[in-house]
Amino acid sequence: MAAARRELRARPYNEKIKPARQGWKGARGRGGLGLSTTEVMTTMVDLFSAQIFKWGVVHCDPHPGNIFIRRLPSGRAELVLIDHGLYVYMSPTFRRQYSAFWKALMTFDNGTIARVTSEWGIRGADFFASATLLRPYEGGDNSLRDSIRKDLEGKTPAERHYAMQQLMKQSLRDMLADEDKWPKELVFIGRNMRIVQGNNQYLGSPVNRVKMMGEWASRSLFQDKNLPVTQRMTNAWRHLLFKAVMFGTDVAFYFFKLRQWLGLGGGMEDEMERRMRGVAQDYGIELQHDVFEG
Template sequence: MLHKGSVQLLILSQCTFITLDYKLNFQPEKAHQIPQLHERVAERVYNLLTSNGGLYIKLGQAIGANAALMPRPMQDRFGRLFDDAPQIPYPSVLSVFRSEFGRSPVGPDGVFAEFDEQAVASASIAQVHRARLKSGEWVAVKIQKPDVSKQVEWDLGAFRIVMWMFESWFDMPVFFAVDFISNHLRQELDFLQEARNAITTAKFVATEPRLSGKVHIPKVYAEYSTRRVLTAEWVDGVRLSDRSGIRRLMGEDSRIGPHPMDPSLEGVQLRGGLRAIMQTMVELFSAQMFSWGWVHCDPHPGNIIIRPHPQHRLYPQLVLLDHGLYVRVGDEFRRKYAELWRALLATDWDTVETITTSWGIGAPDLFASATLLRPVSFRTRRDEDGNGDSENDTVNQYERSLLMKERLKNFLYDTDKMPKELIFLGRNMRIVQGNNQVLGSPVNRIKITAYWASRSLTTTTNLTFSQRLREYRRDMAFRIVMFSIDLVFWASKLRQWIRTLLGLASEGFEDELERDMRGFAKRAFGVDVAPGVFLG
């Protein structure tokens, strides 16, 4: 990793190169060269982020949350920004421990009875080691990499520059979110805050009958945790990112054998199939959004472990890891967000337009599509010149870029009104959708989420008797409307089953929605969206 002053100089030089490149080459007469221009810029930004690692990967992922509306080369590059990194050497681990605890991980006066010098996982800002407490329990020890905390403010300053660049080049309204994102990323570097987040989530899960027992949050050992070291319960199981291992564990793969990461699961097959896993997952994150107002912002497959339930060994339990990044949403926003979801599925377009307008959003049907992650149109959409969708087939690359910029400006016309929480909620929902998609769409994600949204409105506090009765009536009417969504889902499952039976490539419900969304992005923005970009 470069010295912080060198990093700043490198960023400024790259900003200068990119600005000049666009100034000289983003011209009508060079329309045929614009794809190569986007390719050069994407490569420069990607190399800048990956060469510095650490918080820059997190920053790139924050930018990548809007990748679907960026030029195709940007989509391809930011889609490869995985949160993994080489391990730091053990002497660096020792220095962190001595700084935080005044002693080594092991030894006569060590913190632990045993400590594996080789990390079991390494990401951009921390790595995890397995250890055993002197009382006998096995634990996971998350250790922050030394350079991350030293350079955080420099890195966030670079993030500010990069977001300014994107707003300047693409007229994408993103700079308004810099302070909100930066504040939450700072919190992610405080492992004591992560410990508090985990404890808060565990309390929420314990009080929700539909999730208690089905979801587990690893116990935090506060006495062995500091701002840069977090010690939590060690959990054996299969990560959701291990698709073949998950299918074997859930009895949906005929191959039975030892799992390479956990031989103790040899021959274990749990009940409920993939549907049981995804039902719990979608309900968990729906509860966070609509009932608790406390949302985990990074539910990617590597942060989810499936294991046999400790008391009911034939059934799965979902273990949620990495509680560094949460967003808290207020009661007023939560109520509006739930109303928005119910209105979207009930085709109550007046309510949708009222809510989105109050949030400074000028294209409610585009926002509705981004929320549901399926195309939504509550009026016949035609382009401003009346030529309909065929316009995007005739314009050149320069005109298409200008059209996209104009529509993005109209989409978010007042950033001061926009609830910043939507930035992280959108990322959460895209990742949950991706989890469902890669497992073959075993559940109707939209229906489950919408049910939680509607039901949460019936339990809102401070309602009068007549208001609560009205909400229950609306909820009952909504459930009748939702029957049509179920029909669409099961029709998709039938097509998927028939294709599998015929030996053809199967396509799940989420795959169909993604294909429709890619077409929608092409028509609405003139953007050529890469396959899989909506996976989050």
């Protein structure tokens, strides 16, 4: 051993005394466990979507330090979730409301969005929709954003800064119009989704997270055995229509994957972050950190 150490100090690049590359870098020479990031993120998004939309028991701290990834003898990836100290429990009524709200976000069903947010005591549905999706909501009337732009025209930077402070305070008051109705669980569910989005972005956006969550929300509405049979059948038919509508998100996802593969830009989550920065600037907010940094 001492001779090997002396040899390494004298000739650190001598390949003969180093372990074979395939022994520690794997068959593809990348190192790690040789697992598919797509498989890992699919398991992760499916797990937390099931917690939110199906079981109503949500782990609210899924950062990488609380997740182990291990390789099974079959070569498949297994996700081990630890640190179960921060959970939120959703009532059946709130879980169904949240599922309907998420499905409405994906299909631009502004009537359902307005109804659910009203039940939660929230005004400013577009603002809240963007905060939930962690991306700009495209289905609203943009009346708030247009009003802000008009109010800020011709103002100096100092005047714009002061005006935006007042507008943001008012927007938050509107969003929390009735604090007695406002579900406190939304804070913790939002934390879960933000961290999962950051995990997906860090791995290069291997999965279409928003579409997967939307499908879980829609599916849960017809798989819920506590709903009347007629309502479940109606929801099942609507789920088939929903899956057809979601084809458009696949087109966008694979467009960004191709662009990323060609080295022309980032993945879908990177594009969402860029657009969220743009929305924040429209509201007078300058983000000084990564939007999805946990």
